[in-house]
Amino acid sequence: EAGVVQSPRYKIIEKKQPVAFWCNPISGHNTLYWYRQNLGQGPELLIRYENEEAVDDSQLPKDRFSAERLKGVDSTLKIQPAELGDSAVYLCASSSWDGYSGANVLTFGAGSRLTVL
Amino acid sequence: AQTVTQSQPExxxxxxxxVTLSCTYDTSESDYYLFxxxxxxSRQMILVIRQEAYKQQNATExxxxxxxxxxxxxxxxxxxxSQLGDAAMYFCALGEYGNKLVFGAGTILRVKS
Incomplete structure (x- = not known):
């Protein structure tokens, strides 16, 4: 079974340029997450989707960040324009509901490392 | 609000x-789970172990x-x-049903040969 696939793995851009990250979740996983991980810190949620609906985007800086999950499968996260402080690893994760335990177990992709110069 | 604290940076x-890594958390829910x-x-995050709050028995893997x-x-x-391959950053995470996963700041584990 393929895991969560993200691209690109690395991206270097100048500030004020746009950038986009793509994520393909595990087949059958209805919930998709975008997390941002700053260097030496834990991931912080940007947005969570249930199928194609964004159910938690309270931490997404909506002035420059946007996300979409058309057809409830893969997703794109965009930053326009990028700022120096956006340098981080952007992690995508997907999950399915464990009907036995009730737990939402997340599987992460390898991440997209963004450097803004 | 959910919070997770890992007091050992390294x-x-x-x-x-x-070795034992510490984690404390705060939640107002009675049902939740921990990871x-x-x-x-430079590699992806993988699940080590999970614990449902309603279970008294400690999880083992x-x-x-x-x-x-x-x-x-x-x-x-x-x-x-401990093995050399255990060297990594370890994150404690708290999840409430139907809600997001909240992570601690992480603990770097170094394994000496």
Whole structure:
């Protein structure tokens, strides 16, 4: 079974340029997450989707960040324009509901490392 | 609000020895679940172990076990017979049903040969 696939793995851009990250979740996983991980810190949620609906985007800086999950499968996260402080690893994760335990177990992709110069 | 605190920025252990990583959390929910994730350098995050709050028995996965103290809101990870491949950043995470996963700041584990 393929895991969560993200691209690109690395991206270097100048500030004020746009950038986009793509994520393909595990087949059958209805919930998709975008997390941002700053260097030496834990991931912080940007947005969570249930199928194609964004159910938690309270931490997404909506002035420059946007996300979409058309057809409830893969997703794109965009930053326009990028700022120096956006340098981080952007992690995508997907999950399915464990009907036995009730737990939402997340599987992460390898991440997209963004450097803004 | 959910919070997770990992008070040990860095830990070291000798190969084959045992090490315990600490985690405390706060939540207003009575039902929730806890995870330990491992993130090797420049590699993806993988699940190590999970614990449902309604279970009194501590979870165990091979050399990894937890000490879950619900009243104290404590969730430590014990790694027995440490191996070089255990070196990584370890994150404690708290999840509430139908809600997001909240992570701690992480503990870097170094394994000495």
């Amino acid at each position: 830990m070291s252990v000798q190969e084959a020895e045992t 330990w994730y491992k993130q090797p350098p 091979n050399r990894f076990s937890v000490n879950f103290q619900k009243a104290a809101k404590s969730f430590s990870l014990k790694i027995s017979d």
